[in-house]
Amino acid sequence: MIENAPLPFTDDPLDRDFWINARQRRLVVQSCAACGEMRFPPRPMCPHCQSENVAWQPVSGEAAVWSFAVPAPPLLPAFEALAPYVTIIGALAENSGIRMAGLAVNADGDATGITAADIAIGQPIHIDFLDASEDCTLPCWRIGPRASAA
Amino acid sequence: MLKDRTAIVGIGETPFSKHLEASEFQLACRAIKAALDDAGIPPSEVDALSCYTYEETPEFEIARSLGMGDVHYLSQSPHGGGAGCGAVGHLALAIAAGIANVGVVWRSRKRGARSKRLWAGVQSTVTDHWKWSRPQGLLRPVDEVAVLTRRYMHEYGLTRAQLAEVALSMRAYAQGNPRALMGGRALSLDEYLGARMISDPLCLYDNCLESDGAIALVLVRADRAADGPQPPVHIHAFSQGMKAQHQLMTDYHSADPLRSSSWSCAANLWRQSDIGPGDIDVAQLYDAFAPLVLFSLEAYGFCERGEAGDLAARGELRPGGSLPVNTSGGSLSEVYLHGMNLMTEAVKQLRGSAHTQIAGAKTCLVTSCDTTPNGALILRN
Ligand SMILES: [Zn+2]
Numbered sequence: 001m002i003e004n005a006p007l008p009f010t011d012d013p014l015d016r017d018f019w020i021n022a023r024q025r026r027l028v029v030q031s032c033a034a035c036g037e038m039r040f041p042p043r044p045m046c047p048h049c050q051s052e053n054v055a056w057q058p059v060s061g062e063a064a065v066w067s068f069a070v071p072a073p074p075l076l077p078a079f080e081a082l083a084p085y086v087t088i089i090g091a092l093a094e095n096s097g098i099r100m101a102g103l104a105v106n107a108d109g110d111a112t113g114i115t116a117a118d119i120a121i122g123q124p125i126h127i128d129f130l131d132a133s134e135d136c137t138l139p140c141w142r143i144g145p146r147a148s149a150a
Numbered sequence: 151m152l153k154d155r156t157a158i159v160g161i162g163e164t165p166f167s168k169h170l171e172a173s174e175f176q177l178a179c180r181a182i183k184a185a186l187d188d189a190g191i192p193p194s195e196v197d198a199l200s201c202y203t204y205e206e207t208p209e210f211e212i213a214r215s216l217g218m219g220d221v222h223y224l225s226q227s228p229h230g231g232g233a234g235c236g237a238v239g240h241l242a243l244a245i246a247a248g249i250a251n252v253g254v255v256w257r258s259r260k261r262g263a264r265s266k267r268l269w270a271g272v273q274s275t276v277t278d279h280w281k282w283s284r285p286q287g288l289l290r291p292v293d294e295v296a297v298l299t300r301r302y303m304h305e306y307g308l309t310r311a312q313l314a315e316v317a318l319s320m321r322a323y324a325q326g327n328p329r330a331l332m333g334g335r336a337l338s339l340d341e342y343l344g345a346r347m348i349s350d351p352l353c354l355y356d357n358c359l360e361s362d363g364a365i366a367l368v369l370v371r372a373d374r375a376a377d378g379p380q381p382p383v384h385i386h387a388f389s390q391g392m393k394a395q396h397q398l399m400t401d402y403h404s405a406d407p408l409r410s411s412s413w414s415c416a417a418n419l420w421r422q423s424d425i426g427p428g429d430i431d432v433a434q435l436y437d438a439f440a441p442l443v444l445f446s447l448e449a450y451g452f453c454e455r456g457e458a459g460d461l462a463a464r465g466e467l468r469p470g471g472s473l474p475v476n477t478s479g480g481s482l483s484e485v486y487l488h489g490m491n492l493m494t495e496a497v498k499q500l501r502g503s504a505h506t507q508i509a510g511a512k513t514c515l516v517t518s519c520d521t522t523p524n525g526a527l528i529l530r531n
Pocket residue numbers: 032033034035036037046047048049050051
């Protein structure tokens with residue numbers, strides 16, 4: 001849990017399915033049911049074919065670091081308590097044009113204590129999930145590839 | 151046509167400070183009155199008003215406090231640092247089209263107090279596009295720009311020592327400007343490299359000032375401008391820019407995130423202009439964060455992609471360089487008013503009355519924020 005952090009509204013029809021899946025520890029990406037193009041962040045209409053028909057496509061959660069920032073205090077109290085922390089923009093293995101921001105977490109699932117020295121652009125990462133509140137689970141990025149046998 | 155049909159004939163500025171006693175409303179009135187006095191035009195003649203959507207002094211309060219008469223054109227331009235050139239451009243269009251005769255644009259802001267900072271108001275539940283970045287730890291604009299800067303460093307090899315030149319050159323300009331908040335406070339490369347990080351890779355000196363003040367400009371048609379007390383500064387070309395698939399500040403999702411909305415703005419600006427990048431004598435590039443200056447140098451065609459760090463490191467942004475930039479000290483070292491001081495400095499340069507005057511300056515590019523929907527103006531005297 002991250003106490004008093006700003007959290008996403010998870011009951012918007014536009015992206016409710018993303019958050020429902022995240023609570024079940026699954027990463028899905030909005031895609032067009034007509035032409036198949038993935039898009040992120042979600043929006044009501046496909047920018048390629050203008051269809052409003054949507055599918056939520058499961059993805060592996062394998063990704064690479066596209067970039068990252070290391071915010072330093074003064075920060076909101078919730079994040080001040082977390083510092084040092086890193087926010088990663090990860091590019092999905094299935095579609096490197098789909099890039100998502102997430103807190104970096106270590107092998108124990110902790111977001112705190114991570115520094116710039118632990119991360120490099122291009123490095124493999126994979127999706128993990130952080131229970132932020134009763135109704136919100138935030139996808140986050142675990143450093144390194146998923147252990148294949150695990 | 152817009153080209154050279156309107157001119158800026160008055161500028162007004164309050165004192166700049168970390169803290170001013172006067173309210174934003176009072177400051178706005180004082181800046182507008184000063185700009186009208188500079189133009190030699192009474193408030194009763196103002197019939198067009200343009201500001202930022204972020205402006206908190208309502209136009210009807212402004213008009214009835216200053217004693218304006220019937221107003222026929224009201225406009226607002228969106229997105230904070232992206233708004234300044236749009237606010238001026240909209241006014242120029244209205245006047246060139248004959249809808250109105252005398253236009254005022256203003257920005258009044260008290261931001262020195264911690265409670266006034268934008269990110270201090272981050273909501274506990276995020277309903278808009280920020281839900282994809284703020285809960286994930288990118289809380290402030292500086293965090294959002296840090297992401298793009300690190301990617302730029304990775305792709306093009308920009309070093310912190312090269313980036314430092316943006317802050318160092320602007321701090322040097324501030325030493326020549328008695329109104330600059332950072333006047334009398336020289337900055338060395340060692341101090342820059344040793345400064346605390348705000349959002350790695352961006353340090354303290356890569357961030358704009360937090361300050362109070364107000365600025366206003368007066369626009370009229372060019373024929374009337376020729377008869378005014380000040381040398382007119384003509385609006386030669388104007389565009390706004392929002393690229394395909396742009397996302398405000400967190401523009402991480404398009405095909406080429408380092409090709410910002412400035413590129414869209416630049417192409418359409420130069421298309422309308424008789425003046426090209428090589429003819430620009432001085433530039434005022436929006437600089438809430440130092441890397442935005444480098445990104446804008448590339449977008450507006452002053453160098454190739456990835457070369458802006460080298461351009462800066464060669465000293466080209468300084469007096470005597472190929473393109474003096476932010477010659478008042480800019481938002482990093484003069485005052486931060488969402489870029490309106492860049493506009494007044496452009497006017498001063500083209501009047502020949504700037505504190506650090508670029509000899510013979512005839513043309514100036516002014517830009518708004520690289521990482522938002524934005525705008526730009528080409529001004530000439
Ligand atoms: Zn489609």
